[in-house]
Amino acid sequence: MTTLPSSFIDRLDRLIDERLDDTELSIDSICQTLGISRSQLHRSLKSHTPLSTSLYIRQRRLLKGKYLLQTTNLRISEICDAVGINNAQNFSTYFTEEFGLSPSEFRRHDPESINSLVPELVLESTPKAILEPVPDVPSPIATRPVPTKTRWLLLYNRGPLIGVLVLLGMGALVWMFTQFTKRTEQPGRPSIAILPFTNLGPPDTNPACDGIMDDVHTSISMINTLNVIARSSSDKYRGTTRSIWQIGDELQVGNLLKGSVLKTGDQIQIKVELLDTQEDIRLWGNTYSAAYRDIFTLTDQIVRDVARQLEQKLTPTEAVKLDRLPTRNLDAYEEYIKGKHLMLARTPEKLRASLEKFNRAITLDTTFADAYVARASAYAIMSDFGGIDKAEGLKQAEANTLEAIRLDATNGTAYGVLANLYRVNNKWDQALRTFQIALKHSPNDAQTNFWYGIALRSIGHFDESIRYETRAVTLNPLYPAAQIGLISTCANAGRYDLALKAIQDGESLFNDNYMYHYARSFYHLTLGQKAQAVAAMRVSDSLSHSIQSIAYFRLYLRAQMLPRTMFLAELQRIQPTPETYHDLAFAYAGLGDKEQCLRYLQLAVDHDRAPDYLKVTPMFAFLHNDPRFTGILRQCNLVDPK
Numbered sequence: 019m020t021t022l023p024s025s026f027i028d029r030l031d032r033l034i035d036e037r038l039d040d041t042e043l044s045i046d047s048i049c050q051t052l053g054i055s056r057s058q059l060h061r062s063l064k065s066h067t068p069l070s071t072s073l074y075i076r077q078r079r080l081l082k083g084k085y086l087l088q089t090t091n092l093r094i095s096e097i098c099d100a101v102g103i104n105n106a107q108n109f110s111t112y113f114t115e116e117f118g119l120s121p122s123e124f125r126r127h128d129p130e131s132i133n134s135l136v137p138e139l140v141l142e143s144t145p146k147a148i149l150e151p152v153p154d155v156p157s158p159i160a161t162r163p164v165p166t167k168t169r170w171l172l173l174y175n176r177g178p179l180i181g182v183l184v185l186l187g188m189g190a191l192v193w194m195f196t197q198f199t200k201r202t203e204q205p206g207r208p209s210i211a212i213l214p215f216t217n218l219g220p221p222d223t224n225p226a227c228d229g230i231m232d233d234v235h236t237s238i239s240m241i242n243t244l245n246v247i248a249r250s251s252s253d254k255y256r257g258t259t260r261s262i263w264q265i266g267d268e269l270q271v272g273n274l275l276k277g278s279v280l281k282t283g284d285q286i287q288i289k290v291e292l293l294d295t296q297e298d299i300r301l302w303g304n305t306y307s308a309a310y311r312d313i314f315t316l317t318d319q320i321v322r323d324v325a326r327q328l329e330q331k332l333t334p335t336e337a338v339k340l341d342r343l344p345t346r347n348l349d350a351y352e353e354y355i356k357g358k359h360l361m362l363a364r365t366p367e368k369l370r371a372s373l374e375k376f377n378r379a380i381t382l383d384t385t386f387a388d389a390y391v392a393r394a395s396a397y398a399i400m401s402d403f404g405g406i407d408k409a410e411g412l413k414q415a416e417a418n419t420l421e422a423i424r425l426d427a428t429n430g431t432a433y434g435v436l437a438n439l440y441r442v443n444n445k446w447d448q449a450l451r452t453f454q455i456a457l458k459h460s461p462n463d464a465q466t467n468f469w470y471g472i473a474l475r476s477i478g479h480f481d482e483s484i485r486y487e488t489r490a491v492t493l494n495p496l497y498p499a500a501q502i503g504l505i506s507t508c509a510n511a512g513r514y515d516l517a518l519k520a521i522q523d524g525e526s527l528f529n530d531n532y533m534y535h536y537a538r539s540f541y542h543l544t545l546g547q548k549a550q551a552v553a554a555m556r557v558s559d560s561l562s563h564s565i566q567s568i569a570y571f572r573l574y575l576r577a578q579m580l581p582r583t584m585f586l587a588e589l590q591r592i593q594p595t596p597e598t599y600h601d602l603a604f605a606y607a608g609l610g611d612k613e614q615c616l617r618y619l620q621l622a623v624d625h626d627r628a629p630d631y632l633k634v635t636p637m638f639a640f641l642h643n644d645p646r647f648t649g650i651l652r653q654c655n656l657v658d659p660k
Contacts, residue, residue, distance in 0.1 A: 026052070027066055030059075034078050041102045045071050079103055080116045087125045091261035094121050094298040106299045122263060122297050208328055210273040211247035211265070212238065214256040215288075218280040226310075227279040229355035230288065230317060233344070234277070237321040239462040240336050244328070247271055248464035248494035266295025268527075269495055273301070275324060286310045290320055292327050302327045314343050339428060345389075350382035354389045361396055366405035372396050387426035394418035394435050415439055430460025438469045441476070444628070444655045449473050464494035472503055477656065478634050480511035491520075498528045505537040509544045510634050517541050532562035536571065544636055548578055570604040570629070574637055577608025585609065594618075596625040603629065607637050616646050628654050 033051060037043045048071075049056055063071055079101040086097045095106050103109045114120050212235045217227035232249070239246040247269050255265055262274060277290040291303035304323060308316045318340050325332060332340065345351050357375030360368045376393040379386055394415040401411025416439050422432035433456035440449035453470040460466060471487035474480075487507055490500040501524040508517035521538055528534035539554035555575055558568070577585050589605055592598055603618035615638075622628060632638065633656045641647035651657050 026054075026062055031078070034075055035082075037102075038079060038082055039100055039102050041104045043075065043102060076103075076112060077116065080113055083109065083113065083121070084117065084124070087121055091259075091264070093262060093300070095300055097121070106297070110297065120297075125263060125298070126267065207243050207245055208273065208330070209245035209247070209271045210238065210275060210324075210328065211252045211269050211271045212249075212275045213252055213265075213277075215277040215279050218278050219282065223279075223281040225352065225355045225359055226281050226286075228359060229351065230279055230286075230313065231277065232355065232358070233314070233317045234275070234320055237317060237340055238275075238324060239460065240339050241325060241330055241332065242336070242461050243330055244462065245271075245492060246462040248497065250464075251494045251496035254496050261298070262293050262295055263298045270492070272296060273328065281310065284310050286313060286316065288316060288320065290324075292324060311348060313348075342426075345379075345383045345386045347383040347386070350379040350386050350389065353379035353382065354386065354392060357389075357396075358392055361392070361399070364399060364403055366400065366403060369396055369400045369403065369405055373400075385425055387422040387429050387432065390418045390422035390425065391429060391432045391435060394422065394432070398435065398439065412439060412443070428459050430456045430458070430463055430466070432456075433459065434463055434466035434469065437466070437473075441469065441473045446473070446477055446655055462493060464490050464497065464500065467493060468497075468500050468503060471507065475503075475507045475510065475634060476631055480507065480513070480634075483507050484511065484513065484516065496527060498524075498531045498534060501528060502531075502533045502537045505534075506540055509537075509541045510631065510636065512544075514541070514545060530561065532558045533568075534558075535561065536568050539575070540571065543575070543578075548575075551575060552579060570601040573601055573605040574608040577605050582609065594621075596621075596627060599625060600627050600629055604637060607640070610640060612641060612644065616641065616644065616650075619647075619650055623650055623653055632656060 029052060030048070033048060034043070045056060045059065049059055052059075054062075059071060063069065063074055067074060069077060083097050083101045083103075086092055086100060087094075090097075092100070094109065098104060098106050098109045101109075103112070110120050110122075113124070117124060212231060215227050215231040217224050219227070235246070235249055235252075238244065251269060258265070260268075265274060266272070272295055274293045274295055275290060276293065277288060280287045286308060288306045289303070290306075292301045293299070294301050302323075304320075306316050306320060321340060322332070345354075353375045357372040357379065360372035360375060363369075373393060373396050376389050376396060379389040380393070383389070394417075397406065397411045397415040397418065400406040401408045401415070406414075416436065419432045419436040419439070422429055423436070426432070433452050437449050437452035437456055440446075440452060450470075450473065453466065453473060456463065456466045457470065467486045468490035471483045471485075471490060474483035474486065484504070484507055487500065487504045490497075491504055494500050501520060505517050505520045505524070508514070508520060518541070521541060524534055535554050535558035539551045539558060542548075542551035542554060552575060555572065559572070576588070580588075585605075586609075589602070592602060592605075594602060599618045599622035603615050603622055606614035606618060619629070619632075619638075619641075629635070629638075632654060633651055638647070648657065
């Protein structure tokens, strides 16, 4: 029996590599190209490897796929095309058999950490050309969970020591897989993020593109059995180069919806595709075309199709809400989406310009409930950011939300804005009831979940508060206020384990945010760790020292740390005014001066500037047995709220 020399194997390897993306590569075509018979090919391979010709070709495809997973951000479906395996499910099955991890699991782990745990266990007869593209990442072939045709040869050649190393490697991979599963598992309901749609038309059609994406997002958010990531998180991926699985990891979401919009004249074309972030594959896609006047019918169909692909059955109530048109006046809709775009800037000038757009939209359609809600939000934001008297801004905001609810009794966003207005005015009973109605109609509204959580914190209902603030973080993971609020709530509640976890979860995302380090400082302070609290506050100040919103906390810390006489000298430079009563109350709380603290607290409340979380913050705990403090709480409706 004769076999071909080892140089033949090199020729075979080059041929396979050159035609790696050819799904039609067959044994017959290889024999024809190399000028040998099938029996010669099989005998030659048998002398070098226990693998059959088909498995040998597959192994080379998988090793190339492994290299691409390590060195590129290509989708798994694109890698399948590159290595000639035309079915992503087959690729995943073969890859798992070969390397002990699925492609998506393998990609999520740092290859170097895998190498440090798993020794280089490669067949001596494995052609070097297979390994040369990734010399720093040895192939963990011997860590397959099921024995293969190569396992016996490894153990036979390398002896008992290799067996021990194999078991250690397998144990390490099992541990990593367990950690991966714990981290990425999405318990309960499926989840989706709608990424910013790409505008394929001229720049002046950008608002229309954003409006369509917003309408799709709003409608999908109505589905109670889905977790839908808030736009303020998903919008951060506008123009991103991040891969699907990276976005999935960062948002902790199972599915992504991507889309593009082309508006030409009075026609619109929308392309969408649904992607699985765990397996990094395209699940479904479609193209929709219609006259622009039929845009809402088009977006409703997209939502129904996405729900069907995710196996979500709309309830009768959800179906009715989906069928309801926000407006029949396209000009009003255009003004509305332009106003919402302007409102994002949060500057007084842009907010006033947004109000003009909303006014125009309402003039064109007096029954446009969403326009009233948007106008209410603009007034509420202006009352905080300037440009309008605070009392007048809140009054206008309330009037517009009530009108929106009169027009659409199921408008969850309107109820959410109204409930938050009640919260800031210390109308706790009304706030809680209205928040519950809001979440009944819009369970996926991250902002409403967040507002409801901090309202519950204000009245001392910590367990419920943590539940709703945690949901807000789930729905809006890249929104710093949600994470920071959760840290503060857990610290106020004495749940230091949860507070620390929230700090650790937010570190990689919000380490450059001054409020994140303020929350860290507050956490350390509640534990009595004053040095750590000061260190965290210094980081916060280095990021944004001019911010006055946390001046009160800075004063409290200085009162705790500085010699009393030195700090009192500093206080003499602060002029008592309605704007500083709140800060002075905290300063004297830091000194433990009950009389002065109560004095300035009363002045702050009398001027409608009550401190947030007055009832629950540990900074005022030393006042809790004083009837004067109880009187202040009663003035803020914080004594035994229902």
